[in-house]
Amino acid sequence: MPAEAKTSAKAAQPAVRAAQPVTPPLTERQEARRRRILHASAQLASRGGFDAVQMREVAESSQVALGTLYRYFPSKVHLLVATMQDQLAHMHGTLRKKPPAGDTAAERVAETLMRAFRALQREPHLADAMVRALTFADRSVSPEVDQVSRQTTVIILDAMGLDDPTPAQLSAVRVIEHTWHSALITWLSGRASIAQVKIDIETVCRLIDLTSTDD
Amino acid sequence: MPAEAKTSAKAAQPAVRAAQPVTPPLTERQEARRRRILHASAQLASRGGFDAVQMREVAESSQVALGTLYRYFPSKVHLLVATMQDQLAHMHGTLRKKPPAGDTAAERVAETLMRAFRALQREPHLADAMVRALTFADRSVSPEVDQVSRQTTVIILDAMGLDDPTPAQLSAVRVIEHTWHSALITWLSGRASIAQVKIDIETVCRLIDLTSTDD
DNA sequence: ATCAAGTCTGAAACTTGTTCTAGATTACCG
DNA sequence: CGGTAATCTAGAACAAGTTTCAGACTTGAT
Numbered sequence: 001m002p003a004e005a006k007t008s009a010k011a012a013q014p015a016v017r018a019a020q021p022v023t024p025p026l027t028e029r030q031e032a033r034r035r036r037i038l039h040a041s042a043q044l045a046s047r048g049g050f051d052a053v054q055m056r057e058v059a060e061s062s063q064v065a066l067g068t069l070y071r072y073f074p075s076k077v078h079l080l081v082a083t084m085q086d087q088l089a090h091m092h093g094t095l096r097k098k099p100p101a102g103d104t105a106a107e108r109v110a111e112t113l114m115r116a117f118r119a120l121q122r123e124p125h126l127a128d129a130m131v132r133a134l135t136f137a138d139r140s141v142s143p144e145v146d147q148v149s150r151q152t153t154v155i156i157l158d159a160m161g162l163d164d165p166t167p168a169q170l171s172a173v174r175v176i177e178h179t180w181h182s183a184l185i186t187w188l189s190g191r192a193s194i195a196q197v198k199i200d201i202e203t204v205c206r207l208i209d210l211t212s213t214d215d
Numbered sequence: 216m217p218a219e220a221k222t223s224a225k226a227a228q229p230a231v232r233a234a235q236p237v238t239p240p241l242t243e244r245q246e247a248r249r250r251r252i253l254h255a256s257a258q259l260a261s262r263g264g265f266d267a268v269q270m271r272e273v274a275e276s277s278q279v280a281l282g283t284l285y286r287y288f289p290s291k292v293h294l295l296v297a298t299m300q301d302q303l304a305h306m307h308g309t310l311r312k313k314p315p316a317g318d319t320a321a322e323r324v325a326e327t328l329m330r331a332f333r334a335l336q337r338e339p340h341l342a343d344a345m346v347r348a349l350t351f352a353d354r355s356v357s358p359e360v361d362q363v364s365r366q367t368t369v370i371i372l373d374a375m376g377l378d379d380p381t382p383a384q385l386s387a388v389r390v391i392e393h394t395w396h397s398a399l400i401t402w403l404s405g406r407a408s409i410a411q412v413k414i415d416i417e418t419v420c421r422l423i424d425l426t427s428t429d430d
Numbered sequence: 431a432t433c434a435a436g437t438c439t440g441a442a443a444c445t446t447g448t449t450c451t452a453g454a455t456t457a458c459c460g
Numbered sequence: 461c462g463g464t465a466a467t468c469t470a471g472a473a474c475a476a477g478t479t480t481c482a483g484a485c486t487t488g489a490t
Binding site: 056 | 445446447449450451456457
Binding site: 065066071 | 470471
């Protein structure tokens with residue numbers, strides 16, 4: 001049974017279950033299919049954003065039957081969130097190579113996020129598709145969205161240079177993530193400029209300084 | 216021509232235009248129709264959230280033809296954002312009556328937001344519909360979403376007790392709004408507890424203190 | 431009161447996400 | 461190799477948002 005296909009229908013189990021733990025063995029061809037699907041998804045998204053990722057087209061592009069696509073990713077949102085996980089992994093790798101150079105944790109986090117932001121600016125449609133999916137996701141996608149969130153947290157903590165953060169620091173990180181997502185949305189929907197997003201990120205990163213002295 | 220019907224199609228004008236300025240005279244019956252629609256929308260949303268607001272049902276409930284519904288609100292998202300504007304106005308009125316009592320601006324803002332949060336908890340499905348619509352909105356809804364954002368800003372500045380905020384304070388307010396929206400989403404999708412949202416709000420409100428001393 | 435323009439209605443059509451089905455194909459076990 | 465269960469395919473079918481259209485109704489101006 002392919003990766004995300006655990007919660008197959010959206011009417012069934014109310015309970016949450018882990019997304020990582022057990023990845024039932026994927027045969028090579030299945031792995032290849034999964035990869036083709038994600039690739040097609042990213043490609044279509046890079047063109048027209050969320051709306052351009054049409055399930056029939058993804059299926060066709062990736063040489064897979066519609067039913068199979070739905071077996072791998074139980075909904076369009078699942079697919080796009082998985083696409084985001086994929087891209088995030090890339091980005092984390094890239095970021096690791098050149099760690100941010102700021103003096104303070106706040107500066108390094110801001111720099112890291114701005115770097116990520118510039119990467120998103122290169123593929124604004126892709127960014128649109130992924131971010132919209134992420135915020136539109138309902139409970140049935142929670143495990144996957146949570147995974148993205150955890151991954152983001154790791155990236156930020158990395159930038160801060162922390163191994164075991166205090167609760168106050170985790171709160172600050174959560175708020176930074178909130179701001180990050182929401183600022184992206186306002187940018188994507190044309191309600192905020194790039195400069196504005198930069199300011200917001202820098203502003204929220206000040207919270208980090210607050211946690212070293214205060215609380 | 217009814218209120219939001221300015222940008223009638225989504226393929227037409229790329230330009231943004233004001234939502235408030237000119238409200239071409241609405242006859243009484245039109246005003247009544249608009250009200251019925253918003254009422255039906257809120258009612259359906261209060262049951263099953265975003266998914267339960269089905270355009271055909273809204274039309275039927277409000278005794279209006281489907282085509283008419285679309286003339287008043289060019290999409291489901293427009294409708295729900297308008298519903299949110301409506302509810303926000305209510306809330307602002309309610310909040311005005313009992314201003315928050317905290318000593319610092321940060322406390323008052325946090326208290327105000329928590330009060331709003333408790334109101335949303337009373338109608339979680341309605342909250343779901345409105346917030347999901349807000350974050351899912353694409354550029355064609357920008358003016359309306361912006362209006363909601365401005366309204367929220369006013370509420371927060373009210374709580375801070377400010378007349379003309381500095382740029383730094385406006386940044387802080389924007390970050391608070393980001394956090395507010397995103398925290399709501401994590402709560403609505405079951406990824407964060409009420410307590411967690413409270414902490415996030417309190418955390419981000421500290422930024423306000425930062426703007427009085429620093430910068 | 432009457433006419434023209436604009437609005438509203440009811441119903442059908444179209445689009446795209448999602449589900450379902452019957453029949454091939456593939457993977458694995460003995 | 462043969463059999464069986466799981467997977468995949470093609471395609472129809474369904475659901476809900478959106479568009480379209482012909483005809484009835486309102487409104488406002490003359």
